[in-house]
Amino acid sequence: MKKWSLMLAASMSVMTLASCAAPGGDTSAADGDGDGDAVGSAGSRLQTVLDRGELICGVDGGIPGFSFVEAGEYSGLDVDTCKAVAAALFDDPDQVVYRNLDSTERFEALKGGEVDMLARNTTWTISRDTSVGMEFAPTTFYDGQGMLVREADGITELAGFEGRSVCVEAGTTTELNLADQMRQLGVNFDPQTFQDADAAYAAYEAGSCEGMTSDKSQLIARRSTLTNPDEHVLLDVTMSKEPLGPVTINNDSAWFDAVKWITYALVEAEELGLTSENIESTVADTENPNIRRFAGEEGTLGTDMDLPNDFALRAIRHVGNYGEIYERNLGEGSQFNLPRGQNALWTDGGLLYSPPFR
Numbered sequence: 409m410k411k412w413s414l415m416l417a418a419s420m421s422v423m424t425l426a427s428c429a430a431p432g433g434d435t436s437a438a439d440g441d442g443d444g445d446a447v448g449s450a451g452s453r454l455q456t457v458l459d460r461g462e463l464i465c466g467v468d469g470g471i472p473g474f475s476f477v478e479a480g481e482y483s484g485l486d487v488d489t490c491k492a493v494a495a496a497l498f499d500d501p502d503q504v505v506y507r508n509l510d511s512t513e514r515f516e517a518l519k520g521g522e523v524d525m526l527a528r529n530t531t532w533t534i535s536r537d538t539s540v541g542m543e544f545a546p547t548t549f550y551d552g553q554g555m556l557v558r559e560a561d562g563i564t565e566l567a568g569f570e571g572r573s574v575c576v577e578a579g580t581t582t583e584l585n586l587a588d589q590m591r592q593l594g595v596n597f598d599p600q601t602f603q604d605a606d607a608a609y610a611a612y613e614a615g616s617c618e619g620m621t622s623d624k625s626q627l628i629a630r631r632s633t634l635t636n637p638d639e640h641v642l643l644d645v646t647m648s649k650e651p652l653g654p655v656t657i658n659n660d661s662a663w664f665d666a667v668k669w670i671t672y673a674l675v676e677a678e679e680l681g682l683t684s685e686n687i688e689s690t691v692a693d694t695e696n697p698n699i700r701r702f703a704g705e706e707g708t709l710g711t712d713m714d715l716p717n718d719f720a721l722r723a724i725r726h727v728g729n730y731g732e733i734y735e736r737n738l739g740e741g742s743q744f745n746l747p748r749g750q751n752a753l754w755t756d757g758g759l760l761y762s763p764p765f766r
Contacts, residue, residue, distance in 0.1 A: 452662035454714060457524050462503045465490035466523035469508035470606050472629040473738045473746075474529055474549075482506050485737045486527040488727050489548055489654055489671065493525065495726035496670045496719040510604040512579040515540055518657055525667055526655040529623065531581045541658040545668045546675070548730075550750040550759050551650035553585050554624035555643040556631060561618055566593055566645060573598035575608045575617035585648040586621050605630070623650050628744055665713055673720035676702060676762040677729035679753055684728040687721060702765045709765060720765070730760065 457463055467475035467486055474484040491501035507523050514530065517523050519541065530536075532544040555574070557563045563572075566589060576583050578601040590597050600617050602608040609630050612620035620627065624642065631637050654671055656664045677683070680699055682690060691703040700706040704718035711717045727733065734751060735741045752758025 453524055453657065453660050454663040454666050457663075458497060461498065462505055463490060463494045463497065463525070464505045464507060464523045465493070466507050466509045466514055466517055466526040466528050468528050468605065469506065470604070471529060471626050472632060473625065473742060473744055474629065475506075475527070477508075483737065485549060485733055486529065488733045488737065489527040489674075490525075492674060492723040492727045492733075493654075493667060493670050496673070496715065496723040497666075499716070499722045499726075501726040510579075511577050512603060515542065518542070518655065524656075524663075527653075528655075529626065529652050530655050532651045532653060533581060536655075543656045543658050543660075543664045545654040545656065545664070546671045546762075547651040547653040547759075548671065548674075549625065549652045551623040551625050551652055553582055553621060553647040553650060554627050555645060555647075556612070556620040556622075556627045556640055557618060557643060558639055559641045560639065563618065563643070565643065566590065566647075567595055569597045569619060570595050571597070572618040573600050573616070574619040574621055575600050575602065575612040576621050577601070577605050577608050578603055581648065581650070582622050589647045609633075621647075623652070625738070625746065628746065632743060662714060666715055669713065669715075670719060670723055672762040673702070673723050673765075674727075674730040674733065675753070675760050676765055677720065677724045678731040678760075679755065679762065682724055682729060683732060684725060687724045691721065698765070 467482070467490065469475050469477050469482070471484065475482060475486040476484050487506070490504050490506065494503045495501040497503075507517065509517050509523070509526070509528060514526055514528055515536075518526055529549075532547065536542045537544055555566065563569065569590070574586060574597055576586055576599055583599070583601060586599060600611060602611060605622070605626070609620060611617060613634055622630075624646070627642055631640050634640060654667055656667050677687070680702060682699065682702075687703070691699060691705060694700065697706065701709060703721040704710050704716070708717060710719045716722065734748065738744050738746045739748065748756070748758060750759045752760065754761040
Protein backbone atom coordinates (compact mmCIF):
# COMPACT_ATOMS: atom_id res chain seq x y z
CA MET A 409 0.00 0.00 0.00
CA LYS A 410 2.82 2.36 0.84
CA LYS A 411 4.34 1.68 -2.60
CA TRP A 412 1.11 2.65 -4.39
CA SER A 413 0.81 5.82 -2.26
CA LEU A 414 4.30 6.91 -3.27
CA MET A 415 3.57 6.26 -6.97
CA LEU A 416 0.33 8.25 -6.77
CA ALA A 417 2.09 11.16 -5.10
CA ALA A 418 4.80 11.17 -7.76
CA SER A 419 2.21 11.15 -10.56
CA MET A 420 0.33 14.07 -9.02
CA SER A 421 3.58 16.04 -8.73
CA VAL A 422 4.30 15.57 -12.45
CA MET A 423 0.77 16.67 -13.36
CA THR A 424 1.11 19.76 -11.16
CA LEU A 425 4.39 20.73 -12.82
CA ALA A 426 2.89 20.26 -16.28
CA SER A 427 -0.13 22.40 -15.47
CA CYS A 428 2.09 25.13 -14.07
CA ALA A 429 4.15 25.16 -17.28
CA ALA A 430 1.14 25.33 -19.61
CA PRO A 431 0.33 29.05 -19.27
CA GLY A 432 3.80 29.93 -20.52
CA GLY A 433 3.01 28.43 -23.96
CA ASP A 434 2.19 30.49 -27.05
CA THR A 435 -1.59 30.84 -27.33
CA SER A 436 -1.69 33.84 -29.63
CA ALA A 437 -2.84 31.78 -32.64
CA ALA A 438 -5.89 30.53 -30.75
CA ASP A 439 -6.59 33.99 -29.28
CA GLY A 440 -6.18 35.85 -32.58
CA ASP A 441 -7.60 39.33 -32.88
CA GLY A 442 -9.16 38.60 -36.25
CA ASP A 443 -6.80 40.75 -38.32
CA GLY A 444 -5.87 37.80 -40.54
CA ASP A 445 -2.28 37.54 -39.35
CA ALA A 446 -0.86 34.26 -38.06
CA VAL A 447 1.86 33.43 -35.59
CA GLY A 448 2.77 29.92 -36.73
CA SER A 449 3.34 26.68 -34.85
CA ALA A 450 6.21 26.81 -32.37
CA GLY A 451 8.99 24.41 -33.29
CA SER A 452 7.73 23.94 -36.85
CA ARG A 453 9.42 24.99 -40.06
CA LEU A 454 6.35 27.17 -40.53
CA GLN A 455 7.38 29.31 -37.57
CA THR A 456 10.98 29.40 -38.81
CA VAL A 457 9.87 30.68 -42.22
CA LEU A 458 7.55 33.29 -40.71
CA ASP A 459 10.26 34.53 -38.35
CA ARG A 460 12.80 34.72 -41.19
CA GLY A 461 10.40 36.67 -43.38
CA GLU A 462 11.18 34.76 -46.56
CA LEU A 463 10.84 31.29 -48.05
CA ILE A 464 13.87 29.28 -49.20
CA CYS A 465 12.71 27.08 -52.06
CA GLY A 466 14.77 24.34 -53.71
CA VAL A 467 14.35 24.24 -57.50
CA ASP A 468 16.15 22.83 -60.53
CA GLY A 469 16.78 26.14 -62.25
CA GLY A 470 17.47 24.62 -65.64
CA ILE A 471 14.11 23.39 -66.96
CA PRO A 472 12.18 25.87 -69.12
CA GLY A 473 8.52 25.93 -68.18
CA PHE A 474 9.18 24.59 -64.67
CA SER A 475 12.13 26.45 -63.16
CA PHE A 476 14.46 28.39 -65.40
CA VAL A 477 16.77 31.35 -64.81
CA GLU A 478 17.12 34.00 -67.49
CA ALA A 479 18.78 37.36 -66.87
CA GLY A 480 18.66 36.59 -63.17
CA GLU A 481 14.89 36.08 -63.15
CA TYR A 482 13.27 32.76 -62.24
CA SER A 483 10.13 31.54 -63.99
CA GLY A 484 8.12 28.36 -64.43
CA LEU A 485 5.39 26.26 -62.86
CA ASP A 486 7.61 25.15 -59.98
CA VAL A 487 8.75 28.72 -59.39
CA ASP A 488 5.14 29.89 -59.27
CA THR A 489 4.42 27.20 -56.69
CA CYS A 490 7.14 28.72 -54.50
CA LYS A 491 5.71 32.18 -55.14
CA ALA A 492 2.22 31.02 -54.15
CA VAL A 493 3.51 29.79 -50.79
CA ALA A 494 5.35 33.07 -50.20
CA ALA A 495 2.30 35.09 -51.22
CA ALA A 496 0.07 33.12 -48.86
CA LEU A 497 2.45 33.63 -45.94
CA PHE A 498 3.70 37.18 -46.54
CA ASP A 499 1.27 38.70 -49.06
CA ASP A 500 4.32 39.07 -51.29
CA PRO A 501 5.28 36.50 -53.96
CA ASP A 502 8.82 37.86 -54.14
CA GLN A 503 9.74 36.88 -50.58
CA VAL A 504 11.52 33.81 -51.93
CA VAL A 505 15.15 32.77 -52.15
CA TYR A 506 15.69 30.10 -54.82
CA ARG A 507 18.35 27.43 -54.43
CA ASN A 508 19.34 25.41 -57.48
CA LEU A 509 19.75 21.77 -56.45
CA ASP A 510 20.73 18.78 -58.56
CA SER A 511 18.94 15.46 -58.18
CA THR A 512 21.57 13.96 -55.88
CA GLU A 513 21.56 16.79 -53.31
CA ARG A 514 17.91 17.88 -53.13
CA PHE A 515 16.75 15.56 -50.34
CA GLU A 516 19.80 16.13 -48.15
CA ALA A 517 19.36 19.88 -48.56
CA LEU A 518 15.79 19.57 -47.34
CA LYS A 519 16.72 17.29 -44.44
CA GLY A 520 19.56 19.59 -43.41
CA GLY A 521 17.36 22.68 -43.37
CA GLU A 522 19.17 24.41 -46.24
CA VAL A 523 15.79 24.80 -47.95
CA ASP A 524 12.26 24.92 -46.55
CA MET A 525 10.64 23.00 -49.38
CA LEU A 526 11.29 21.57 -52.82
CA ALA A 527 9.42 22.52 -55.97
CA ARG A 528 11.84 20.70 -58.18
CA ASN A 529 10.18 18.25 -60.62
CA THR A 530 10.38 15.54 -57.95
CA THR A 531 8.45 12.30 -58.40
CA TRP A 532 6.29 10.99 -55.56
CA THR A 533 7.26 7.38 -54.81
CA ILE A 534 6.66 5.03 -51.89
CA SER A 535 10.32 4.91 -50.85
CA ARG A 536 10.74 8.69 -50.92
CA ASP A 537 7.52 9.08 -48.96
CA THR A 538 8.64 6.58 -46.30
CA SER A 539 12.26 5.53 -45.91
CA VAL A 540 13.75 8.71 -47.40
CA GLY A 541 11.65 10.80 -45.01
CA MET A 542 9.83 13.16 -47.36
CA GLU A 543 6.25 14.47 -47.37
CA PHE A 544 4.66 15.03 -50.78
CA ALA A 545 2.15 17.82 -51.19
CA PRO A 546 -0.51 17.59 -53.94
CA THR A 547 0.74 16.75 -57.41
CA THR A 548 1.12 19.86 -59.55
CA PHE A 549 2.04 18.07 -62.78
CA TYR A 550 1.20 14.54 -63.91
CA ASP A 551 3.91 13.38 -66.27
CA GLY A 552 5.49 10.26 -67.74
CA GLN A 553 9.00 9.32 -68.78
CA GLY A 554 9.90 9.58 -72.45
CA MET A 555 12.87 9.34 -74.81
CA LEU A 556 14.32 12.03 -77.06
CA VAL A 557 16.30 10.94 -80.15
CA ARG A 558 17.73 12.41 -83.34
CA GLU A 559 15.33 11.78 -86.16
CA ALA A 560 18.26 11.06 -88.49
CA ASP A 561 19.31 8.06 -86.36
CA GLY A 562 16.15 6.20 -87.33
CA ILE A 563 15.38 4.94 -83.81
CA THR A 564 11.62 4.43 -83.48
CA GLU A 565 11.34 2.25 -80.36
CA LEU A 566 13.31 1.33 -77.25
CA ALA A 567 14.48 -1.92 -78.84
CA GLY A 568 16.48 0.26 -81.23
CA PHE A 569 18.89 1.10 -78.39
CA GLU A 570 20.55 -2.32 -78.50
CA GLY A 571 24.27 -1.56 -78.20
CA ARG A 572 23.61 2.18 -78.01
CA SER A 573 23.85 4.73 -75.21
CA VAL A 574 21.31 6.86 -73.35
CA CYS A 575 22.04 10.02 -71.35
CA VAL A 576 20.24 10.13 -68.00
CA GLU A 577 20.43 12.18 -64.81
CA ALA A 578 21.83 10.25 -61.84
CA GLY A 579 19.89 9.73 -58.62
CA THR A 580 16.47 9.96 -60.28
CA THR A 581 13.50 7.68 -60.82
CA THR A 582 14.30 8.21 -64.51
CA GLU A 583 17.54 6.26 -64.15
CA LEU A 584 15.77 3.39 -62.38
CA ASN A 585 12.83 3.30 -64.80
CA LEU A 586 15.17 3.19 -67.78
CA ALA A 587 17.03 0.21 -66.36
CA ASP A 588 13.75 -1.60 -65.65
CA GLN A 589 12.38 -0.99 -69.14
CA MET A 590 15.51 -2.11 -70.94
CA ARG A 591 15.82 -5.17 -68.72
CA GLN A 592 12.20 -6.10 -69.40
CA LEU A 593 12.76 -5.75 -73.15
CA GLY A 594 16.09 -7.59 -73.03
CA VAL A 595 17.93 -4.62 -74.53
CA ASN A 596 21.65 -4.30 -73.80
CA PHE A 597 22.43 -0.59 -73.73
CA ASP A 598 24.96 1.81 -72.25
CA PRO A 599 23.54 4.25 -69.65
CA GLN A 600 25.57 7.46 -69.40
CA THR A 601 24.76 9.12 -66.05
CA PHE A 602 25.26 12.78 -65.13
CA GLN A 603 24.95 14.72 -61.88
CA ASP A 604 22.66 17.38 -63.33
CA ALA A 605 20.33 17.89 -66.26
CA ASP A 606 22.50 20.53 -67.96
CA ALA A 607 25.41 18.12 -68.25
CA ALA A 608 23.16 15.34 -69.53
CA TYR A 609 21.60 17.48 -72.27
CA ALA A 610 24.98 18.91 -73.25
CA ALA A 611 26.35 15.39 -73.68
CA TYR A 612 23.32 14.36 -75.70
CA GLU A 613 23.59 17.36 -78.01
CA ALA A 614 27.32 16.73 -78.42
CA GLY A 615 26.53 13.23 -79.69
CA SER A 616 27.80 11.28 -76.67
CA CYS A 617 24.45 9.47 -76.47
CA GLU A 618 21.90 8.37 -79.05
CA GLY A 619 19.04 9.06 -76.64
CA MET A 620 18.12 11.40 -73.81
CA THR A 621 15.52 10.27 -71.29
CA SER A 622 13.56 12.26 -68.71
CA ASP A 623 9.99 13.35 -68.01
CA LYS A 624 8.23 14.09 -71.28
CA SER A 625 7.45 17.66 -70.30
CA GLN A 626 11.11 18.28 -69.54
CA LEU A 627 12.20 16.73 -72.85
CA ILE A 628 9.81 18.98 -74.76
CA ALA A 629 10.98 22.03 -72.84
CA ARG A 630 14.68 21.28 -73.19
CA ARG A 631 14.39 20.38 -76.86
CA SER A 632 13.52 24.03 -77.49
CA THR A 633 16.96 25.02 -76.16
CA LEU A 634 18.92 22.73 -78.50
CA THR A 635 20.75 24.25 -81.48
CA ASN A 636 18.46 22.53 -84.01
CA PRO A 637 15.28 21.54 -82.14
CA ASP A 638 13.49 20.21 -85.22
CA GLU A 639 16.14 17.51 -85.66
CA HIS A 640 15.02 15.81 -82.43
CA VAL A 641 11.82 13.84 -81.83
CA LEU A 642 10.12 12.10 -78.92
CA LEU A 643 9.52 8.40 -79.27
CA ASP A 644 5.92 7.25 -78.90
CA VAL A 645 6.62 5.55 -75.58
CA THR A 646 5.78 6.22 -71.93
CA MET A 647 8.00 4.37 -69.48
CA SER A 648 6.45 5.39 -66.17
CA LYS A 649 4.02 7.42 -64.11
CA GLU A 650 5.64 10.62 -62.82
CA PRO A 651 3.49 12.58 -60.35
CA LEU A 652 5.49 15.75 -59.66
CA GLY A 653 4.85 18.19 -56.84
CA PRO A 654 6.16 20.14 -53.83
CA VAL A 655 8.00 18.30 -51.06
CA THR A 656 8.56 19.04 -47.37
CA ILE A 657 10.39 17.23 -44.59
CA ASN A 658 8.67 14.40 -42.72
CA ASN A 659 7.37 14.74 -39.14
CA ASP A 660 6.42 18.41 -39.41
CA SER A 661 2.67 18.36 -39.90
CA ALA A 662 2.14 22.11 -39.43
CA TRP A 663 4.49 23.03 -42.29
CA PHE A 664 3.30 20.16 -44.48
CA ASP A 665 -0.34 21.20 -43.97
CA ALA A 666 0.52 24.78 -44.91
CA VAL A 667 2.24 23.84 -48.17
CA LYS A 668 -0.39 21.21 -48.95
CA TRP A 669 -3.41 23.50 -48.59
CA ILE A 670 -1.77 26.45 -50.31
CA THR A 671 -1.18 24.13 -53.27
CA TYR A 672 -4.75 22.85 -53.14
CA ALA A 673 -5.94 26.47 -53.10
CA LEU A 674 -4.54 26.96 -56.61
CA VAL A 675 -6.73 24.13 -57.89
CA GLU A 676 -9.81 25.06 -55.85
CA ALA A 677 -9.64 28.63 -57.12
CA GLU A 678 -9.76 27.47 -60.73
CA GLU A 679 -12.80 25.32 -59.98
CA LEU A 680 -14.51 28.26 -58.27
CA GLY A 681 -13.73 30.51 -61.25
CA LEU A 682 -11.47 32.77 -59.19
CA THR A 683 -8.51 34.35 -60.99
CA SER A 684 -5.81 36.86 -60.16
CA GLU A 685 -7.89 39.52 -61.92
CA ASN A 686 -11.32 38.86 -60.42
CA ILE A 687 -10.80 37.38 -56.96
CA GLU A 688 -10.96 40.62 -54.99
CA SER A 689 -14.05 41.98 -56.75
CA THR A 690 -15.79 38.60 -56.66
CA VAL A 691 -15.16 38.15 -52.95
CA ALA A 692 -16.37 41.68 -52.24
CA ASP A 693 -19.67 41.15 -54.09
CA THR A 694 -20.55 37.50 -53.51
CA GLU A 695 -22.70 35.82 -50.89
CA ASN A 696 -21.51 32.38 -52.03
CA PRO A 697 -20.43 30.73 -48.77
CA ASN A 698 -17.90 28.50 -50.54
CA ILE A 699 -16.07 31.50 -52.00
CA ARG A 700 -16.30 33.54 -48.81
CA ARG A 701 -14.95 30.66 -46.74
CA PHE A 702 -12.17 30.03 -49.28
CA ALA A 703 -11.11 33.68 -49.22
CA GLY A 704 -11.13 33.88 -45.43
CA GLU A 705 -14.12 36.22 -45.21
CA GLU A 706 -15.97 33.63 -43.15
CA GLY A 707 -14.77 30.93 -40.81
CA THR A 708 -11.27 30.31 -39.49
CA LEU A 709 -9.78 27.84 -42.00
CA GLY A 710 -6.53 29.78 -42.23
CA THR A 711 -6.00 30.69 -38.61
CA ASP A 712 -6.82 27.12 -37.60
CA MET A 713 -3.58 26.20 -39.41
CA ASP A 714 -1.65 29.16 -37.99
CA LEU A 715 -1.82 30.85 -41.41
CA PRO A 716 -3.33 34.20 -42.32
CA ASN A 717 -7.07 33.59 -42.66
CA ASP A 718 -6.96 35.01 -46.20
CA PHE A 719 -3.97 32.86 -47.24
CA ALA A 720 -5.78 31.48 -50.29
CA LEU A 721 -6.88 34.92 -51.48
CA ARG A 722 -3.30 36.17 -51.16
CA ALA A 723 -1.92 33.31 -53.25
CA ILE A 724 -4.47 33.73 -56.04
CA ARG A 725 -4.28 37.54 -56.07
CA HIS A 726 -0.53 37.51 -56.60
CA VAL A 727 0.13 34.30 -58.57
CA GLY A 728 -3.20 33.17 -60.04
CA ASN A 729 -5.05 29.87 -60.01
CA TYR A 730 -3.58 26.63 -61.34
CA GLY A 731 -4.99 27.20 -64.82
CA GLU A 732 -3.37 30.62 -65.06
CA ILE A 733 -0.05 29.23 -63.84
CA TYR A 734 -0.17 26.35 -66.33
CA GLU A 735 -1.13 28.45 -69.33
CA ARG A 736 1.59 31.07 -68.95
CA ASN A 737 4.35 28.54 -68.28
CA LEU A 738 3.43 25.48 -70.35
CA GLY A 739 0.17 26.11 -72.19
CA GLU A 740 -1.10 28.47 -74.87
CA GLY A 741 0.61 31.46 -73.32
CA SER A 742 4.02 29.80 -73.54
CA GLN A 743 6.38 28.66 -76.27
CA PHE A 744 5.47 25.01 -75.58
CA ASN A 745 1.69 25.08 -76.09
CA LEU A 746 1.25 21.83 -74.15
CA PRO A 747 -2.37 20.65 -73.84
CA ARG A 748 -3.57 20.27 -70.25
CA GLY A 749 -4.33 16.55 -70.66
CA GLN A 750 -4.16 14.84 -67.27
CA ASN A 751 -3.39 18.21 -65.71
CA ALA A 752 -6.88 19.53 -66.34
CA LEU A 753 -9.48 19.77 -63.59
CA TRP A 754 -11.44 16.62 -62.80
CA THR A 755 -14.52 18.38 -64.19
CA ASP A 756 -12.73 18.60 -67.55
CA GLY A 757 -11.52 15.01 -67.66
CA GLY A 758 -8.22 15.59 -65.86
CA LEU A 759 -6.78 14.42 -62.55
CA LEU A 760 -6.65 17.70 -60.62
CA TYR A 761 -8.97 17.72 -57.62
CA SER A 762 -9.00 19.58 -54.32
CA PRO A 763 -10.65 18.32 -51.13
CA PRO A 764 -13.35 20.67 -49.79
CA PHE A 765 -12.37 23.93 -48.11
CA ARG A 766 -14.67 23.39 -45.13
